[in-house]
């Protein structure tokens with residue numbers, strides 16, 4: 104990224120701090136015409152001034168960027184500071200002047216470098232694939248087949264677009280130069296606009312006969328089936344990169360990548376919290392009171408768990424290493440079992456009588472929580 108000029112943008116354009124958009128545009132137009140590279144061939148000072156003015160205009164013509172600049176100065180746009188950065192290729196930021204300057208900002212004045220860079224090898228597009236897996240699959244890791252369609256290199260012509268055995272000839276559209284010249288008129292006068300030839304993609308050569316499979320594009324649609332390993336411990340929203348399984352590159356560039364975005368289905372019993380899994384487990388009033396052994400579900404089947412006598416509702420038991428593995432590193436999280444003591448309902452008359460009998464036999468030491476609670480109340484209200 105090009106270093107930003109240290110001079111004040113208002114000073115560069117020669118306007119007041121409170122200048123209107125119209126004044127800013129006018130000032131910029133004037134400077135741009137004066138220092139335009141077409142009028143100052145080989146004058147590096149003019150080129151620098153032209154760039155400086157463009158930079159100032161790009162910031163000050165955008166109300167959002169301008170207010171940022173007013174508050175933070177040019178450091179707000181310094182790429183290293185994490186700001187938006189300044190980009191000469193960003194034509195859109197030039198508003199209605201974009202068309203006029205478009206050809207100057209493609210990487211070199213006159214467009215010559217621009218067309219060369221366009222015919223350079225480029226990596227293909229990345230593809231995104233959404234995959235849903237179960238919590239169990241995420242805990243153990245899973246291999247799944249994905250199938251999709253992508254743009255791939257034509258195997259008949261190996262991506263050249265030429266029918267095998269067909270000779271190459273000079274492109275008739277650009278006469279082998281790879282460039283198309285256009286004269287355009289603007290408020291700066293008339294100048295030449297050079298663009299890459301779209302018939303030969305800037306190479307200057309075309310096949311005598313186009314490939315019968317791809318019609319000369321070098322690209323075909325391809326159905327892909329690919330087995331993908333999802334690592335144990337993956338979380339919802341994380342992605343797995345499958346290198347080279349995106350779309351074909353341009354001008355012989357490498358394939359893009361395939362990104363598998365993983366989503367984990369909601370589980371009926373478990374909820375993942377960090378690398379632990381949490382579940383609520385109902386236990387009977389009797390088991391909670393007398394103690395006992397219950398069967399608890401885990402991600403890999405049920406196991407037995409001891410309930411001590413006198414277990415209260417809401418108590419959490421920790422089952423070590425029964426959670427989700429750490430995706431980087433060793434070990435696993437735990438399973439947290441929160442027990443909910445179920446109060447029996449729909450009692451028969453006989454059951455009610457038994458409970459009443461049981462209740463009358465209770466001593467205050469059987470209900471230590473209630474005793475301490477009522478002791479506190481008594482202390483508070485007793486004079």
Ligand SMILES: [Zn+2]
Nearest residue numbers: 257260314317
């Ligand atoms: Zn082909």
Ligand SMILES: [Zn+2]
Nearest residue numbers: 274277300303
């Ligand atoms: Zn051509």
